[in-house]
Amino acid sequence: MKILLPVDGSSNAQRAVDHVIKYISALKETPQLLLLNVQWNVATGNVKLFIDQDAIKDYYREQGMAALQSARAALDIAGLPYQYHISVGTPAEAIAQYAHEQGADQIVMGRHGQGAMKTLLLGSVVNKVLHLADCPVLLIK
DSSP: OEEEEEOOSSHHHHHHHHHHHHHGGGSSSOOEEEEEEEEOOOOOTTHHHHSOHHHHHHHHHHHHHHHHHHHHHHHHHHTOOEEEEEEESOHHHHHHHHHHHHTOSEEEEEOOOOOHHHHHHHOOHHHHHHHHOSSOEEEEO
């Protein structure tokens, strides 16, 4: 079994990681845990003309590793093996695509309360993942 945990460094994402750690012993086999952080693509338009591509990649890696830090620490303390990946793009699409590519059996993610207006205008990442994912999505409050 493969469980994908999208992590953005928020307390909501950490609650999802903590939930998996707490309930993993109820499973017959320890699942393969996949941590994913998605960085918004900031290198659009003319940005690439002024900033070196290596500097942009370093920025994504640094920001991604910072967002993954607390989730990785919690899994390390629990003694659970995991893999992590940092992706660049639109979060919901990248989460659904990575889940599909990796053959994830489930996505476990924190529910982000963004406020009614922002959700109405932009849609939430969670709502988009629910529509795009081809595997079950467990939302942790």
